[in-house]
Amino acid sequence: MSDLSLQRLAKTYDGHQAVRDVNLTIGEGEFVSLLGPSGCGKTTILRMVAGLITPTGGSIQIGGRDVTALPPNKRNIGLVFQSYALFPHMTVFENVAFGLRRKKERGSELESRVNEALALVRLDGYAERYPRQLSGGQQQRVAMARAIAPRPSLLLFDEPLSNLDAKLRDEMQIELKRLQRDLTITTLFVTHDQTEALSLSDRVCVMHDGIIQQYDTPEEVYRRPKTAFVASFIGKPNQLSGVVKGQSVEISDGVVLKPSSLDAKNGQTVDVFIRQEAVSLLAKGNMSSDAVAATIALRSFSGAQIQYVVRLSNGSELVVEAPSAASATNFEPGDTVGLDIRPDDMIVLPREG
């Protein structure tokens, strides 16, 4: 068990800076996600930590030991690949035993540790199968068992759930969380799926263009994004731009928003991010004075939620998500409604550049 620390880590490919001077510390036993769109440098960081590519600058420390110059086999790491990368010519047992055999484990000790790892991922009884005889979810679990069996000091995941279908992905997510809690291994998890990152992690590191945008708890990243990129990437927010007028933001004539806190100068142009679930729709009759008037443009039912596209008086559109309880008021396209936007949930960030 040990912590991971990256100092001024950098990687340049043919003049393109994939990772720029990244500093990141993961505490012992902590689960941290690297979250970002493809090409943001998250996989490059993971591969540098694993020793599969050489950084152009900076250093990597695992448990206080500088491993920057060590080959992958000397780093004591577990890595779960996106493609699983199981050895097709070996049984499940031999796949899981591979790392243990490299550590000179033999005989009954080897056998009991392989079985222990297989039990952890609930695959007891599958030891003699070959990977091709298993389903995608089972292969995924073998890959996990193989990574944890040698008791690595650091566990890395490279988009491990992206090849599974939606239902299986949810199951594996819970399984993964349980496994990490039981083992308390320091874990770095690379993903482009924000739900995965938010629900699994102790802390989330949002990346864009090779730079860390924000490194915080899932709640902080979601509720108090620090940059416009994080605000627009996390959740499915509506984005409006306006000008600060005293304690409110004027979007256009007549449309004025009143966020609870406003950290911007009078007259400054700002972006306002409003999450779909932060807006309540009010029927025409019981509109409060603060409510913003709008018309329903589109309604789309998706089971637990109903999504409405509403149009403001200045023509801009917002997507609003409402719970689809039987008791809730139902709106139809063409209805005039009031938008009650919770002041706490308006995220205001100064326009960049």
Added chain:
Amino acid sequence: MTEQKPGFIVSSFALLVVFFLQLPVIVVVLASFSETSYLTIPPQGWTLDWFREVLTDSTYLNAIKISLILAVSATCLSLVLGVAASYAIARRMVPGSEALASFLMAPLAIPAVVIGVAMLQYFSLVGLRGGFVTLIIAHVVITVPYIVRSALASLSGMDVAMEEAARVLGADSFTAFRLVTLPLIKPGLVAGALFSFVVSMENVPVTIFLAGARQTTLPILIFTSVEMGVTPGVAAVSTLLIVATLVVLLLAERWTGFHRFV
């Protein structure tokens, strides 16, 4: 989609082409059973005398031995060199890997006689004439393309992440290659090696320039015997060579489904 069976005309035409291509082989095989002392078709009477004569003739036995030693050593050397080169090319460990691959495959495109002459000149320049070593080197040059071709195909069809997984799990590069890469590309290598063996076993145009009097291989012996007149003995030894090749190819197909690699 259902597979359509070819029609009667197409099938008959295909059979005709196969028959035409195989006719010389059929002639040789039939002639080797003839009782006459000259080649004749159809054979006059049936006998295995020619086979017995060939298999007790020390000249032939010696040639078969030399051919086998040559083919086995050339194939083993080609395997080691070809797999190492293919690995470096496939994993882009060297600059200009495309050019390197083309260079290694070049002997397939150059007329064998040209390779033979070039080898002869090269060896006399470096003072290595007429030894068994020169024959092995020449056969490595002509067999290595077959190894490289199947090794490259196998390596490019393999997920590099498997090798990486092995290394992260504690295997050094060589162990990862030995335990993961090698078993996965083995079918391709077996196919390439068998092909290389057959190519070395039947080569005349390169060998004839380099083989000294003591290194007469089987195909060279057949070639020179024919100059003295074609006897059923020559046909018998040719039949043996044909049957041996056929057995090797059938085994290869059986073990590896190797038509995928050629």
